[in-house]
Amino acid sequence: MKLASLPGGRDGRLVVVSPDLAWYADASTVTATLQSALDDWERFEPQLRALAENLAHGSVPRERFHEREALAPLPRAYQWADGSAYVNHVVLVRKARGAELPDSFWHDPLMYQGGSDDLRGARSPIVLADEAWGCDMEAEVCVVTGDLPQGASREEGLAAVRLVGLVNDVSLRNLIPGELAKGFGFVQSKPATAFSPVFVTPDELGDGWKDGKLSGVLMVDLNGEPFGRADAGQEMTFDFGTLIAHLARTRNLGAGSIIGSGTVSNRDADGSPGRPVSEGGRGYSCIAEQRMVETILTGEAKTPFMHHGDRVRIDMRDAAGHSIFGAIEQEVVPLA
Amino acid sequence: MKLASLPGGRDGRLVVVSPDLAWYADASTVTATLQSALDDWERFEPQLRALAENLAHGSVPRERFHEREALAPLPRAYQWADGSAYVNHVVLVRKARGAELPDSFWHDPLMYQGGSDDLRGARSPIVLADEAWGCDMEAEVCVVTGDLPQGASREEGLAAVRLVGLVNDVSLRNLIPGELAKGFGFVQSKPATAFSPVFVTPDELGDGWKDGKLSGVLMVDLNGEPFGRADAGQEMTFDFGTLIAHLARTRNLGAGSIIGSGTVSNRDADGSPGRPVSEGGRGYSCIAEQRMVETILTGEAKTPFMHHGDRVRIDMRDAAGHSIFGAIEQEVVPLA
Numbered sequence: 001m002k003l004a005s006l007p008g009g010r011d012g013r014l015v016v017v018s019p020d021l022a023w024y025a026d027a028s029t030v031t032a033t034l035q036s037a038l039d040d041w042e043r044f045e046p047q048l049r050a051l052a053e054n055l056a057h058g059s060v061p062r063e064r065f066h067e068r069e070a071l072a073p074l075p076r077a078y079q080w081a082d083g084s085a086y087v088n089h090v091v092l093v094r095k096a097r098g099a100e101l102p103d104s105f106w107h108d109p110l111m112y113q114g115g116s117d118d119l120r121g122a123r124s125p126i127v128l129a130d131e132a133w134g135c136d137m138e139a140e141v142c143v144v145t146g147d148l149p150q151g152a153s154r155e156e157g158l159a160a161v162r163l164v165g166l167v168n169d170v171s172l173r174n175l176i177p178g179e180l181a182k183g184f185g186f187v188q189s190k191p192a193t194a195f196s197p198v199f200v201t202p203d204e205l206g207d208g209w210k211d212g213k214l215s216g217v218l219m220v221d222l223n224g225e226p227f228g229r230a231d232a233g234q235e236m237t238f239d240f241g242t243l244i245a246h247l248a249r250t251r252n253l254g255a256g257s258i259i260g261s262g263t264v265s266n267r268d269a270d271g272s273p274g275r276p277v278s279e280g281g282r283g284y285s286c287i288a289e290q291r292m293v294e295t296i297l298t299g300e301a302k303t304p305f306m307h308h309g310d311r312v313r314i315d316m317r318d319a320a321g322h323s324i325f326g327a328i329e330q331e332v333v334p335l336a
Numbered sequence: 337m338k339l340a341s342l343p344g345g346r347d348g349r350l351v352v353v354s355p356d357l358a359w360y361a362d363a364s365t366v367t368a369t370l371q372s373a374l375d376d377w378e379r380f381e382p383q384l385r386a387l388a389e390n391l392a393h394g395s396v397p398r399e400r401f402h403e404r405e406a407l408a409p410l411p412r413a414y415q416w417a418d419g420s421a422y423v424n425h426v427v428l429v430r431k432a433r434g435a436e437l438p439d440s441f442w443h444d445p446l447m448y449q450g451g452s453d454d455l456r457g458a459r460s461p462i463v464l465a466d467e468a469w470g471c472d473m474e475a476e477v478c479v480v481t482g483d484l485p486q487g488a489s490r491e492e493g494l495a496a497v498r499l500v501g502l503v504n505d506v507s508l509r510n511l512i513p514g515e516l517a518k519g520f521g522f523v524q525s526k527p528a529t530a531f532s533p534v535f536v537t538p539d540e541l542g543d544g545w546k547d548g549k550l551s552g553v554l555m556v557d558l559n560g561e562p563f564g565r566a567d568a569g570q571e572m573t574f575d576f577g578t579l580i581a582h583l584a585r586t587r588n589l590g591a592g593s594i595i596g597s598g599t600v601s602n603r604d605a606d607g608s609p610g611r612p613v614s615e616g617g618r619g620y621s622c623i624a625e626q627r628m629v630e631t632i633l634t635g636e637a638k639t640p641f642m643h644h645g646d647r648v649r650i651d652m653r654d655a656a657g658h659s660i661f662g663a664i665e666q667e668v669v670p671l672a
Contacts, residue, residue, distance in 0.1 A: 010590075011374055039346055076414045076590055078453035081523070113449045115386040117414035117590030130584070150527075151465055151671055172586060184448040185521015187417070191486075191586040250465070250508060250527040254412055254453030262544075295352055335487055 001052045003027075003163065003197040005034055005071045006325075012071040016052045017198050021326055023158060024065040025055040034073050034199075038256040040309030041162060042145055043238055056299040065325040070197035073165060074256060079119070080116035080193060081247050082140070082169055083109050085238040089265035092273055096292035104172040108124075109238045109246045112185050115171075116258065120154035120194040122328045126170055126306070127191075129335040134174035134305040137312040137330075139220045139285035140167040140234050141261040143240045144199060148253040157244030158212050160253075164205060166196035166218070166325045167260050173288055173305055196314075205324070212239030216324070218264045220285050221313040222306075227276075227290075229284040232316070266288060273297070306332045337388045338534040339363075339499065340662075341370055341407045342634035348407040352388045353534050354377050360401040361391040370535075374592040377482055377498060387611050403662040406533035408455040409501060411593060415582050416452035416529060417503055418476070418596035421574040425601035428609055432628035437467055445574045445582045448521050452504075454596065456530040458664045462506055462642070463527075465671040466658070470510030470641040471623060473648040473666075475556045476503040477568050477597040478519060479576050484589040494548050495578030496589075501542060502532035502554070502661045503596050504650055509624055509641055532650075533662030541660070548575030550652075552660070554600045556621050556647040558642075563612075563626075564619040566602040568652070601625060609633070642668045 005012030013032040015024040030047040032038050037044045050145060054060040084090055087105055094101050128135050130213045144163040148156060175189035200278045202209045208216050215233025219226070238246075243259050264285045273293045275281025291301035306312070315327040338355060341348030347369040351360040366383045367373045390396040420426055423441055424539070429436050459473045464471050476492045480499040484492060511525035544552050551569025574582075575609045579595050604610045609629045611617025620626045627637035642648070651663040 036577050078412045078414060079451060084520070108518075110518055110520055111523050113523060115415060115417070115449055115587065116452075117593055118588045127386065127486060133586070150463060175586070180519050182444075182446055183519075183521075184420070184446055185519075187447050187449060187583060188586045192588065209613055247523060250469070250511070250524045251451065252454045257453055304549070 001049055001201045001204055002199045003034055003048070003073060005073050005075060005191050006069055007071060010075065011035055012075050016055055017065050017205070018049055018055055019282060020322060021065055021067065023055060023062040025051055025060045025062050027051060029280045032270050035077070035256050037091070038144065038146065038162060039256070057237070065195040070099060070125045070326065071121040072195040073163070073199040074258065075119055076260050077119060077256055078118040078254050079257035080114040080119065080260070081236060082110055082114050083243040083256065084262035085109065085243060086262055086265040087237040088235050088267050089263045092265070092292040095273070096295045104182065106237060109243055110262070111243065111246060114186070114190055114193060118192050120192045120295055122194060122197045122326060124211055124330060125195055125333040126330050127335050128308065129229065131307050132174060133172040134172045135332055136173050136287045136305050137220070137314070138169040138171055138263040139218050139228060139314045140169050140220070140263060141214045142195070142258050145208045145244060145253055145255070145257045145259065147222065147255045148244065148248050150248060150250065150252050152245055152248040152253070154241035154245045157248065158241035160244065161202055161240060163199035164202055164209065164214055164267070165199040166314055166328060167261070168194040168330060169260060170194065194328055194330055196328055200325065212241040216316045218285060219315045220283070224309055226278070226283065228285040229266045229277055232261070232264045232284045235266050236261065294312050308332050308334050337385055337537045337540055339370060339384070339409060340401070340534045341403055341409050341411060343407060345619060346411065347371055348411050352384055352391055353401050354391055355540070356658060357401055357403065357534065359391060359398040361387055361396045361398050363387060371413070371592050374480065374482065374498060377591070403533040403667035405457045406662065407457040408531040409499070409535040410594065411455055412595050413452040413455060413592055414590050415593035416450040416455070416596070417447055417593065418450050418598060418600035419447045419574060419579040420547045421445065421579060422598055422601040423571050423573040424571055424603050425599045428601070428628040431609070432631045442573060445579055446598070447579065447582060450522070450526055450529060454528050457528060457529045458533045458662060460530055460667050463671050464644065464668050467643050468510060469508040471668055472507045472509050472623045472641050473650070474505040474507055474599040475554050475557070475564060475597060476505050477550045477554070478503045478531070479595050481580060481589055481591070481593045483591045483593065484580065484584050486584060486586065486588050488581055488584040488589070490577035490581045493584065493656055494530055496580065497538055497548070497576060499535035500538055500545065500550055501535040502650055502652060502664060504530040504648065504664050504666060505596060505599070506530065507622070530664055532664055536661065544654070548577040552652045554621060555651045555653070556619070558623070559647055562614070562619065564621040565613055566600045566618045566621055568597070568600045571602050572597065599625070601643040644668050644670050
């Protein structure tokens with residue numbers, strides 16, 4: 001089942017979307033918003049699935065689904081917590097500045113609490129007041145959970161995964177060092193995060209969802225050119241169950257919590273830091289990673305961060321080549 | 337005007353509370369929840385004020401208000417971001433470990449993004465799975481904002497302050513060093529945060545609310561003994577307008593964002609680190625601060641963090657000695 005939110009109020013209005021993303025059926029007869037569906041999932045999930053089936057059979061009114069009209073599936077959420085599960089990404093960050101990776105990073109997930117009061121739709125522009133802030137994309141996978149009690153296990157965490165989607169965790173690279181040096185994590189350096197047009201239930205992903213990981217090539221394009229082709233199912237050191245359990249260690253999680261994977265990152269086949277797509281590599285899911293590899297190889301970062309007018313596209317396709325979640329396509333624009 | 341949420345659904349049901357906290361009137365005729373009131377404040381505020389006036393005149397049905405029944409005014413919120421505006425607190429942290437305070441800490445606010453999916457009521461127990469985590473209270477002031485655009489100024493931030501309240505920003509001190517060393521801020525070391533029984537509009541505070549600061553003695557008791565008597569209006573280096581503008585620098589803020597002051601902290605009158613209340617000082621709004629002062633003075637921290645069965649009480653009174661927000665009173669209990 002695929003779900004989206006179309007414009008209508010602060011939380012949008014919930015619709016069920018056909019697997020090919022061509023059609024939608026209004027879900028207001030079931031419940032008004034995705035958050036309200038998640039608040040009472042046991043009750044609403046079967047009704048939404050019945051609606052999806054009726055949509056497939058043409059037995060309910062349907063309308064054309066346009067990705068460009070979709071809000072974030074949760075236009076605001078009670079939690080957005082982002083892991084850094086692809087440790088290769090962290091290895092590169094460290095290597096670029098000549099630091100070793102502490103062994104604990106392979107066992108203890110890195111995670112930050114993000115702002116969730118203004119989550120952006122897939123076509124929402126990235127509003128950047130100052131190009132000197134070093135605007136970067138971070139292409140990621142995310143899941144949405146149900147309620148979980150404090151101390152929940154990995155297995156309980158996995159059982160509570162309701163939906164899977166894609167994220168652009170926009171980062172302001174040149175604000176990060178100063179902010180992290182203060183010790184309290186990201187605030188200004190993580191502006192509004194954007195999400196794929198639809199979120200899907202794990203069963204919809206078939207073999208692509210296994211052991212708390214989503215397999216498939218995360219296609220990241222920058223200004224129309226292939227930039228990243230890493231597989232999200234590979235080298236994910238911490239699966240989503242582990243990330244959820246990490247977050248729930250000392251407190252309950254509320255229904256509708258969004259948990260991110262961190263920037264998807266694969267090593268090169270030969271074990272080297274990774275080559276650009278144009279050189280036959282899997283490329284990168286963020287510009288910073290390409291800059292790190294440039295720094296490691298040549299002593300200097302060459303690829304600039306994003307400027308006004310630059311466009312990033314993030315997508316994942318199924319075996320038949322069809323987009324699973326719809327594409328995130330954002331242009332960087334000045335603050336009006 | 338004073339507002340509270342009583343049990344009823346995930347977001348509680350909104351009530352208007354009398355200034356003396358003795359009575360309430362159901363506000364469901366106006367709107368169902370505090371979040372929905374904040375979502376459309378221009379429309380609902382006048383109606384809620386009319387209801388408060390009718391409650392004062394006895395012209396609407398009223399019920400006894402019991403602080404113990406109140407949920408957090410926002411039982412879940414789209415944002416909880418906590419500053420560290422009382423730099424004396426940070427000075428002590430640093431001094432206790434022999435480090436200087438960078439000058440920038442006096443000009444650039446320290447702030448972290450907190451979890452807001454499970455905010456606790458004033459009498460909710462602090463559920464602590466492991467006493468070795470070093471459970472501490474942090475008594476603070478908070479405000480709730482309306483919508484604010486990216487780049488909002490301090491003045492715009494102040495104009496968007498809808499409500500003021502008290503917070504217990506519970507912290508797990510022994511988890512903090514490891515977590516901050518990882519560089520991504522607090523996740524496990526900040527369990528569920530608790531809020532005063534009522535939030536109040538700034539006008540209700542009279543002279544107590546001025547230039548984005550709340551004046552008044554924040555009364556913190558530990559196990560029935562006075563522990564902290566610092567004045568929240570003194571030595572607040574960054575007022576709430578400045579904290580809000582800091583948070584809004586790179587993104588919009590959504591209505592219902594809760595912004596905390598950080599642990600309220602006053603220097604001693606003679607400029608020394610501060611004495612316990614029992615020795616004539618203003619004491620401390622968290623145990624860690626008392627331990628820092630002990631470390632500075634004797635080389636060793638003596639006061640233990642909280643154990644199961646310990647109780648913390650946080651309150652602020654008006655000139656007549658009446659509680660303004662109701663009291664936060666929490667007992668530390670084991671995980672069931």
